[in-house]
Amino acid sequence: MSRGVVYALAGLFLAAAFRPLGAAELSFAIGHPPQSYLVRGGEVFAAALRQETGGEVTARVYAMSLLSLAETSPGLRAGLADIGVVLTTYQAGEYPATNLIHDASMVLDRFSSLPRRLKGAAYAPAMAEFILTRCPECVAEFARQNQVYTGAAATTPYALSCVRPVRSVAELRGARLRVGGANWARWAEAMKAVPVTMAGNEMLEALTQRIVDCVVLSLPDVRNFGLSGSIRSITADVPGGVYVAAFANVNRDVWRRLTAAQRRAVLKATAWGTATANWAYSEGEQQVIGQTMAAGGTVHEADAAVREASARFTETDLGRLAEIYAAQGVARSRQMLDEFLPILERWALRVGHVSSAEELADIYWQDLYSKVDVSDPGR
Structure with missing residues (x-):
């Protein structure tokens, strides 16, 4: 094959990769069962994306079918799904900087005035804000997996x-x-x-x-x-401690083909989807306790x-986290924790009195996701 033909094919590939997406249905892989709260959040994400783009870009949720939890990160990298819920602890070696912040979640025990059911609702946006605005290492981890990080959803305490x-x-x-x-x-x-x-x-x-x-x-x-x-x-x-999922990571090639307005719509949908999932978790805890007792448990x-x-473990472990993750190559581990904790404190105050998923979504959008710069197609 001549060099000229190679260059021509390369040009065609790049043109296709960066061609605006136009009208499209994006596949959204969620490795949870259909009845789960993450899937509920994913369905709200899809509805919000349709509304925000006037139906130009939509999402179809695949619950526990297209990709399993363990398959989602490599599946997104390979383009087997356009969007996916990524559990970074499943591929710990690929996300050390992100998992440093994830592993610090037992620090929520310090926040005794924050209702237990809202601890995940505070930790998720705090972690998302830190990754999106203070952690270039985290953003780079996702980029190496051909993903763009958009936000977080979290459970109630374990x-x-x-x-x-x-x-x-x-x-x-x-x-x-x-x-x-x-x-x-x-x-x-x-x-x-x-x-x-x-x-x-x-x-x-x-x-x-x-x-x-x-x-x-x-x-x-x-x-x-x-x-x-x-x-x-x-x-x-x-x-x-709470588990925090990367809620709607987007395949990087797909993200590049979205317009700035469409990317903004993805973030608006993320605000609604994460608020829905987080609020569902907050309400679901007492329901499970009641069901367990009714069944004789x-x-x-x-x-x-x-x-x-x-x-004692929680405080000791928090003191050791920087050392643990420095050994895994996270050079700024101590600085990262020092920067993250004030963000968490602010979010704990911000969501401590919310009374609905709608209120939570509005806070997430106004205080976080609306402020993300979507102009960079390669982020």
Whole structure:
């Protein structure tokens, strides 16, 4: 093939890559079951995107079908989906800077005046703001995976949902706990329990076959993943911390083909989608507790000794996070944590008295997503 032909083909490829998208339906992969709150948020995202673009750009949600949770990050990179919910802890080596902030979520224990049900609703926008405005390393991590980060959704605080009571130091010792992140694995080890890592869609079988004693999970996700029938005992107040998902990452090639107005519409839809998911989590916790008790299960707090040990762990671990992630190549780890915590404090105050998903969406849009610069097609 002549050099001239090669250059011509390259030019055609680049022209196609940067051609405006025009009217299009974007595939939105969510590796959660159809009944989950993330899928509910995704459907609201799709409705908002249609409205904001006048139907020119739409999104179709694929719940637990197009890509699994573990497949979404590489699937977006390869263009198998246009948009996706990415769980960065599933590919920890690819997102160390992002996961540093994710792993700090147990610091929410310090915010005693913030209602438990709203802790995720505060942490998600704080983390999104930090990534979008203060963390070029995080943005670069997503870019290397051919993704554009747009925002975050979060659970309520994590609890112990178990096949048997696990409340005391003695009951925790040796218990096998399914964990979904490095911070909860470290907590389990500090409590002399055994952390077990597995994908979310493997939890039901693990509980049914008694491969694990507990799942470390938000209470609404007990229902979202269909685990309610296997849970006999909930310890609601430990370990704490929330899980934060990158809610609507966009394939970078698709993002480049969106106009600035269309990108802004994606961010407006993200504000609505994340607010919907976060609010659904906030309302779902008490519903799961009620269902567990109605089915004959028990719900209780951890013993005082466990609560005290957990609080000590949280403060000690926060002090070690910078060192842990510096060893993984995050050179600014200490500075990043120092910059993030004031952002979290501001968001805790901002959302502490919200009373609806609509109010939350308006705050997210006005205070965060409307301020993101969408003019750079290569962001």
